[in-house]
Amino acid sequence: MALAPVAGRAQAVTVHGFVSRFSALVQQNGPAVVNISLVPKEQVANAESLWPPGASEHDPFLQFLRQFSPNPLPDAGATQSNVGSGFIVRPNGYILTDARLVADAKDIKVRLTDRREFKASVVGIDQPGGIALLKIDANGLPTVKIGKPSDMKSGQWVVAIGAPYGFENTVTAGIVSNTARLLPQETYIPLIQTDMTATTGDEGTPLFNLNGEAIGITLVAPPPEGAFEGISFAIPINAAMRIEQQLQLHGRAEHGHLGVTIQDVTWPLAQSFRLRKPVGALISSMDRNGPAARSGLQSGDIILQLNGTNINDSFQLPAAVADLHPGTSAHIQYWRDHGPHDAVVVLGRSTTLASASVDAAMSGKLGLMVRRLTSDEKHRAEVSGGVRVEQSAGPAALAGILPGDIALQVNHAPVSNPAQFRQRMSGARNTVALLVLHDRQKMFVPLDLG
Incomplete structure (x- = not known):
């Protein structure tokens, strides 16, 4: 009879501890998250209010919100690219955010949680990686703690602190759905997928694990309407910080380039190529004058290794190549004519990176x-x-x-x-x-x- 109350108390302690971790995480990292507003190079006219959706200036509900809201609502003339988030990675004013947010900005303003506002300059933008680095004239700023995305597993809790619709320091929580989801039209980097919904103003929002470490930076992809409803993606922080270092030192990031388009190797394709199992990245097309073609690689070759590292699937190759500098000699093992071969490719320089991943349906007769x-x-x-x-x-x-x-x-x-x-x-x-x-x-x- 005495066990029931004990179990109840244990459960209450567990829930309290779980909530406390969320609160401590926000208290610790909130000051390092910033609100970013900007004026595009081409201001869009007659844009609708962001919130409430579709509201007019004479809507009584809108007037009520403006009267009692502690912060002014986003400007009714703002466009969807006018607001976003970022986070401080160096105490002397370096801020990471989404490349698309600031790519066409004329003026950028950064607002800290202590209400100070600064005009920001763009240190560099890396469109292939989806990362932008900003700088404000300030020192002694709070920074986020950088974590290891590789330690994350599907099903673990994550927390985002951002500014959806311009409402700064908005906290949301969810779970990791996938740790390596590739969106070739967005970035070459395999992304963290969560069950949180990314929306206007979430661009550049940091994603944290429950240890209070930043593990990703939210990327708001513009898919066909409804395609990604209820999910969001984040660039792993380790990849973002590698780009950040290049942007800080050189103002731009350089990526290695093979000059190929690749797809995944399915079981049926592995059988047709007489591979024992579906591994590697299959070259489906290539630049005739690109580095891979000059080294003798062909459409239909399957890349199995890059510099001695096994390529288990097509997701690995774009990121591995992009992390190498142009001019690097890359040692590649590939599969052709039912056997392995070797090649050395001198990587080129790329400003755009893409890979194609194809999953085809198979059945009986041809048709x-x-x-x-x-x-x-x-x-x-x-x-x-x-x-x-x-x-x-x-x-x-x-x-x-x-x-x-x-x-x-x-x-x-x-x-x-x-x-x-x-x-x-x-x-x-x-x-x-x-x-x-x-x-x-x-x-x-x-x-x-x-």
Whole structure:
């Protein structure tokens, strides 16, 4: 009978301790989080109020909020890019934030939690990494403690302190959903995904673990409406700080460049390439004049190692290459013709980085009808061979192959006419890898012939 109250007290202590950790975290790090407001180079006219959504100047609810709010509401003329967040990483006034927030800014103002305001200068912006470094004329400022994102696991709690809609020092909490989510259209860096919703003003918000250490910087991606509802992404702080060091020293960050577009190796693709398991990064297309091409690498090669480090999936390669300086000699092991080979690539310099990750659906019979390309079609597609897909059904359609796509290779052998295409297909084993040109992007698509 005495156990029930004891259990109740133990539970209460646990909850109290958990809440205390949140409070201590905010008290410790809140002063290092700043509110960033800016004037874009091209001011947008007739913009709607940010809050309340769709409110007019004569709305009584808006007037009520303005009368009793301790801080002024965001300006009704502000655009979505007018407000954001950042955090102090050096006590002499260096501030990290989202590159997109300040990329087109004319004037930038930073407001501290003690109400002091400073005009900020841009030290440097690294668009490929999504990081910007600002500087204000101040010393002895509080800073965040830098943590290790690699220690985070899915399901762990995280806390963000930001300024959604301009409301500074707003605290939100959630859990880590994934520790390495790649958004090639945003950055080459695998991102931390959480179940918190990032919105206007959250750009540059720091993400903390429960030890009070900054582990990421929030990136607000502009996807098609509703695509990322209820989730947010953060650039791992270790990657951000590597970029910060380059920006502070040189005003810009330089990234190594291979000149390839890659995709993940699925089990069906691994079988078609006769790999024992799906590893590495598959080169789906490449710059003909790029560093990789000059070193003899080809479309269809699978990069297995970079400087002795195994490339287990396509997520690893872009970040590993980007962390190397242009001019570096990179030792690459790759898979071609059912065996490993080696190459040395002298990396180029890149201002934009991208990788393509493709997950294709596979099934039984092929379901394709193809025809010969006309000279005009070859010229417009900038190809010398291939066949045009006229109809796609069944497994081919499920795999994402559409009418108008151009099939360039069957199991790494080029095709130039329908007869050759049929011949290559008839000689294929259970799984075939098609190199397809879709919307000017090349990708390997695996098909199971059954």
